[in-house]
Amino acid sequence: MSDVLVRASGLQVRFGPVRAVDGVDLEVRRGETLGLVGESGCGKSTLGNALLRLVEPTGGTVEFDGLDVTAAGRRELRALRRRTAMIFQDPYASLDPRRTVAESIGEPLAIHRLHRGRAARRARVGELMEVVGLNPDHGGRYPHEFSGGQRQRVGIARALAGEPDFVVCDEPIASLDVSVQAQVVNLLVRLQREFGLTYLFVSHDLAAVRQVADRVAVMYLGRVVELGAGASVSSAPAHPYTEALVSAVPVPEPARERTRQRIVLTGDVPSPADPPSGCRFRTRCPKAFEPCPDHDPVLQPTGPEQAAACHLHGVTDR
Amino acid sequence: MTAPALTVDDLHVTFRTRKGPARVVNGLSFELHPGRTLAVVGESGSGKSVSSLALLGLLPGTADVRGSAIFDGDELIGRSEEELRKVRGAGVGMVFQDPMTSLNPVLTIERQIGEALRAHEKVSDDGVRARAAELLTEVGIPDAKARLRAYPHQLSGGMRQRVMIAIALAGNPKVLIADEATTALDVTVQAQILELIERLQDEHGMGVVWITHDLGVVAGIADHVVVMYAGRCVEEGAVDELFGRPAHPYTRGLLGALPVVDDPRPARERDELVTMPGLPPDPAALPPGCAFYPRCPVRADARCATSLPPLSPVPGSAAEHRAATFYAGEVTGR
Numbered sequence: 001m002s003d004v005l006v007r008a009s010g011l012q013v014r015f016g017p018v019r020a021v022d023g024v025d026l027e028v029r030r031g032e033t034l035g036l037v038g039e040s041g042c043g044k045s046t047l048g049n050a051l052l053r054l055v056e057p058t059g060g061t062v063e064f065d066g067l068d069v070t071a072a073g074r075r076e077l078r079a080l081r082r083r084t085a086m087i088f089q090d091p092y093a094s095l096d097p098r099r100t101v102a103e104s105i106g107e108p109l110a111i112h113r114l115h116r117g118r119a120a121r122r123a124r125v126g127e128l129m130e131v132v133g134l135n136p137d138h139g140g141r142y143p144h145e146f147s148g149g150q151r152q153r154v155g156i157a158r159a160l161a162g163e164p165d166f167v168v169c170d171e172p173i174a175s176l177d178v179s180v181q182a183q184v185v186n187l188l189v190r191l192q193r194e195f196g197l198t199y200l201f202v203s204h205d206l207a208a209v210r211q212v213a214d215r216v217a218v219m220y221l222g223r224v225v226e227l228g229a230g231a232s233v234s235s236a237p238a239h240p241y242t243e244a245l246v247s248a249v250p251v252p253e254p255a256r257e258r259t260r261q262r263i264v265l266t267g268d269v270p271s272p273a274d275p276p277s278g279c280r281f282r283t284r285c286p287k288a289f290e291p292c293p294d295h296d297p298v299l300q301p302t303g304p305e306q307a308a309a310c311h312l313h314g315v316t317d318r
Numbered sequence: 319m320t321a322p323a324l325t326v327d328d329l330h331v332t333f334r335t336r337k338g339p340a341r342v343v344n345g346l347s348f349e350l351h352p353g354r355t356l357a358v359v360g361e362s363g364s365g366k367s368v369s370s371l372a373l374l375g376l377l378p379g380t381a382d383v384r385g386s387a388i389f390d391g392d393e394l395i396g397r398s399e400e401e402l403r404k405v406r407g408a409g410v411g412m413v414f415q416d417p418m419t420s421l422n423p424v425l426t427i428e429r430q431i432g433e434a435l436r437a438h439e440k441v442s443d444d445g446v447r448a449r450a451a452e453l454l455t456e457v458g459i460p461d462a463k464a465r466l467r468a469y470p471h472q473l474s475g476g477m478r479q480r481v482m483i484a485i486a487l488a489g490n491p492k493v494l495i496a497d498e499a500t501t502a503l504d505v506t507v508q509a510q511i512l513e514l515i516e517r518l519q520d521e522h523g524m525g526v527v528w529i530t531h532d533l534g535v536v537a538g539i540a541d542h543v544v545v546m547y548a549g550r551c552v553e554e555g556a557v558d559e560l561f562g563r564p565a566h567p568y569t570r571g572l573l574g575a576l577p578v579v580d581d582p583r584p585a586r587e588r589d590e591l592v593t594m595p596g597l598p599p600d601p602a603a604l605p606p607g608c609a610f611y612p613r614c615p616v617r618a619d620a621r622c623a624t625s626l627p628p629l630s631p632v633p634g635s636a637a638e639h640r641a642a643t644f645y646a647g648e649v650t651g652r
Contacts, residue, residue: 033585039504040475147597177361178531182575182591189590204504207534211577212585231584248509249579250534254557257538264513265506268474 005030005065005166005198006051012059013043013050017273020046022222023060023318025299028166033192033199035213035230037206037245041269042219048168048202052084053077064166082112085159087188089171091151095143101154102139105129108161128157131194132187149180156187160195168200173208185211206249210234215305218242221280222272227299228306238308240287279311291315322349322388323493323525324373324410329385329395331365331372331549333601340601343369344549345385348542350493350525357528357540357557359572363598365549366529370495374410375402390492408438411486411524415498417478421470427454427481428466434488453484458514476507480514487518494519497529512539533576537561542638545569548599548609551629555639565632565641567616568594608643616645 006028013021020043028034028051038044049055051062053069062069064080072080085108088094095104106125109115115124126136132153143151152172159167169188173181189212192199203209209216209230216233218226218241226239237243244263251257265284270276276283282292289311296318297309309316331343343365350356360366372383373394387394389409394402406412414420422430431450435441441449447466454462457480470478479499486494496515500508516539519526528539536543536557543560545553545568553566564570574592581588596613599605605612607623614622621644629642 179575179594183593186590207577207579231582235582248505250538252533252537252576254537254561262509264509
């Protein structure tokens with residue numbers, strides 16, 4: 001058994017002229033949490049969706065446990081769907097308001113014909129609710145009767161229903177209050193250990209990603225620009241964009257926060273329909289130098305368990 | 319010390335609802351001095367935004383506002399709409415979370431800044447154009463003259479928030495209230511806006527009320543911090559005091575709930591984040607004692623359930639560090 005569960009090679013997703021994901025090579029290892037960080041519009045959610053074929057890639061391949069997902073037929077896809085799941089940002093928008101939460105949690109069981117029979121299904125739904133810290137007696141309630149944090153727990157229970165191997169968590173805590181975020185983060189970590197799950201944790205919040213992710217991939221304008229062990233990426237970033245990102249995340253310690261050197265980037269992110277030539281970050285990069293406009297850098301090793309797509313580590317071209 | 323720019327005393331806001339009166343702000347007091355930044359911290363429903371809207375008379379008719387807010391020597395609470403309109407903008411500027419919904423999508427940037435300029439003085443069209451371009455340049459928008467003709471959708475989120483700040487600055491306010499002003503922005507853009515506000519504050523000597531849920535931002539910009547829970551200030555103090563020796567169990571819970579970005583330990587070696595069970599109380603059904611009691615990890619005493627702990631000095635701390643808990647002595651130190 002390979003230790004890679006999901007592998008994307010040269011993955012591309014275009015929406016008309018917009019290159020949302022533009023040539024990504026990425027591996028998610030069995031049992032790990034891979035954090036995927038980046039700012040609005042960098043393509044991180046599209047990449048998460050494309051790995052599950054929830055959006056059609058327009059180029060490249062995705063393999064799941066040896067199976068070519070991009071070429072999979074209906075039957076294979078259905079089997080794949082059971083083994084993968086997604087947790088969304090806004091559980092209020094992703095749950096059907098007219099269904100009880102027990103119905104929503106039980107739906108994947110019906111689709112994949114698991115725990116057949118009413119009694120078995122009800123027992124399984126109760127079990128799932130308990131696992132995520134909800135009272136199983138509340139299964140007959142509707143989403144609006146729950147708080148945001150509880151609704152996110154419903155979304156998690158539903159994601160776990162088919163006993164998936166791989167879960168894409170797409171900004172799972174972004175719309176929650178701080179104290180509730182911590183509850184959900186702890187729950188996700190606990191569930192991973194209990195069920196041996198593999199996570200892709202997509203978030204704009206680098207501090208949250210650091211709390212859960214073994215490795216971190218940083219995206220900018222449709223590309224992965226840095227990849228490495230969580231601790232190295234945030235304490236010794238090898239790409240100037242990662243460096244700016246880390247420096248911009250506020251630290252809740254006044255003495256340190258006041259004296260910390262913030263790297264303030266100038267200008268806006270260029271349009272993904274018309275990315276700059278060469279390195280895509282060069283228009284805002286404080287360290288841009290002469291090869292940057294002409295050479296499009298590839299991810300190259302910069303240390304053990306760390307790689308960056310930046311000419312500072314040697315000029316490369318795609 | 320100079321006279322405060324804004325003094326809020328015992329502010330109460332109650333909404334009439336079908337479930338009965340919802341007490342959203344329950345006796346909030348603070349002072350803001352010129353050139354200083356006061357951070358008001360709290361989670362959804364803590365009353366932090368409602369209190370600032372109340373100061374400017376921006377709440378709907380279902381809200382009953384009591385207490386006092388003295389701005390520049392004048393009482394704001396109970397003033398007529400016409401009088402308040404003069405205060406808004408000229409005296410107190412406000413920046414909200416979402417610049418897309420606070421800007422008018424069908425008007426150019428020039429019209430919207432012009433509206434703010436004309437509200438306070440008579441200016442010619444040319445004067446408006448020149449001053450608007452000046453303001454845009456001041457908030458760091460390049461090529462300001464061309465941007466004046468733009469509509470909000472043609473600008474990025476960070477640029478739109480800069481426009482909102484330009485509008486807030488149009489009347490040369492003495493106090494700027496920023497309500498989750500960087501929450502909808504990416505962190506690198508947030509860094510730009512924080513730097514901008516700090517620069518403007520230095521140049522104009524404005525007092526800033528920064529309303530946010532983000533303790534990281536607070537650590538960087540605040541002089542004094544007010545932590546709100548269920549409509550009350552549960553703890554306040556100088557920023558270093560409050561972060562260094564949080565006394566209220568809620569403040570401690572909030573700080574413990576935050577992951578730290580540059581903690582060198584790998585994820586698997588980290589401790590779980592501190593969590594607080596349960597949820598804040600319904601403002602229409604506040605408990606008789608301490609509102610935090612049902613979620614409090616300390617609550618050693620029946621007193622907490624029945625009587626409200628007053629905001630009192632934290633033993634062994636500077637005088638302005640105060641907390642509303644019976645157990646400040648037991649829980650100091652982080």
